[in-house]
Amino acid sequence: MRYNRPAMARRKAPEELSVEELRRLLVEKRRGARKDRLEHFRRTGRAVLLAPDLADANPLPSTPEIETADSAVPAPEPLPVHPKRRLLDRILLGVEVLAVLGLAAVIINGVGLLQTLNTEVVEALNPETAVPTPLVMAVVLPSGHTPPDAQGNTRPNEAEIPEHLLPMVQSLANMPVPTAAPDQAVRIQIPALNVDAPIVQGDGWEQLKKGVGQYIGSSAPGRDGNLVLSAHNDVYGELFRYLDRLVPGDQVIVYTQQRQFTYIVDRTVLVEPTAVEVMSPTASPTVTLISCYPYLINDQRIVVFARLQD
CATH class of the missing domain: 2.40.260.10 (Sortase)
Incomplete structure (x- = not known):
């Protein structure tokens, strides 16, 4: 009498499993690992079993809800800017620009004043030797004389000299000639x-x-x-x-x-x-x-x- 041996379930290769089967295997593997840890904790007195594992009642994790484009809440539209607010912003921007320019002008002016002060200090510490300036003591310009006569005779033209200055001119005529x-x-x-x-x-x-x-x-x-x-x-x-x-x-x-x-x-x-x-x-x-x-x-x-x- 020939007996037919019950057909044994063929083990599938991992690449032949569906996504759902792979998820189930992963959940069972995690559940077994968790049970082993809890059993170890109970044996060592580190954990007490209070209730059956709730994971058995729900072998598969709940599928998370995925938010779609249809269910997404639309972003709120930006509020319109009031014209007065826009004008105020521009005024404030202009004030800031003027303040920056004013600060730059103050800095530049300060640098110039500092340079001028330094120059004056250097000149004060190193005064140049004063050179005496000759005074113009002449009353009339030189070479004045009367027109020559027919014989070529001429003389200094004293008529050009103011009468009250004539003694001064005569005294200047006797000035010593400098040494060569x-x-x-x-x-x-x-x-x-x-x-x-x-x-x-x-x-x-x-x-x-x-x-x-x-x-x-x-x-x-x-x-x-x-x-x-x-x-x-x-x-x-x-x-x-x-x-x-x-x-x-x-x-x-x-x-x-x-x-x-x-x-x-x-x-x-x-x-x-x-x-x-x-x-x-x-x-x-x-x-x-x-x-x-x-x-x-x-x-x-x-x-x-x-x-x-x-």
Whole structure:
């Protein structure tokens, strides 16, 4: 008699299990592990069984609810901004910008003031040596004289001098001539006028008979200040007769015993004999040429200013 053996359930491979079967196996495995732990705790007295495992009544975990797009609560729409609120925000933004700009201006101004203060402190701690400024003691401009007569005779024109200042002018005529020095002017050349003449110290009547006179106390060639030179226009060589022909850009070359200095004509003016301010000291190297004007009349002065060539 042949017996049919009951068919044994074939064990499925993991890849043949459905998702539901895999979940059930995982739950059973976790349940068994939990029971083993609880049993171990009971044996060791660390846990007491109060109720049957509730997990048996619900072998499968409840399926969590999944929120879908249909069930999602729509996001609230943004509230409209009131125009006054928007205007207020803009005003506040403008105030903040102005405050930042003001702060930047204060910082920049503070830095500038600090630099100025530092400069003043340095200058106070290191004062420059004071250089005495020569005073213009002349009452009238040099080279004044009467027009020469038919024989060529002439004399200083005292009529140009105010009567109350005549004693002062006479006393200045006796001023001592400084001792010659290497940096004193000794010669002048004006190429545009073909002038080449010696320079003497002093611009009195006797000095101008010898050449071009340097006003005593005026600057040395090449130095900051005013080098004042004068000569006659119609007597004693007529050295400065044609000063009115000089134009800006012409050269005036002044020599010392050591070197030469070239000045460039800047401008020419006509002034009264009492305009002694043209002899005042200058901040930069300058040469001032003075002579009577016009030719054979001599009731004015022609003055030519030239600056030292860079």
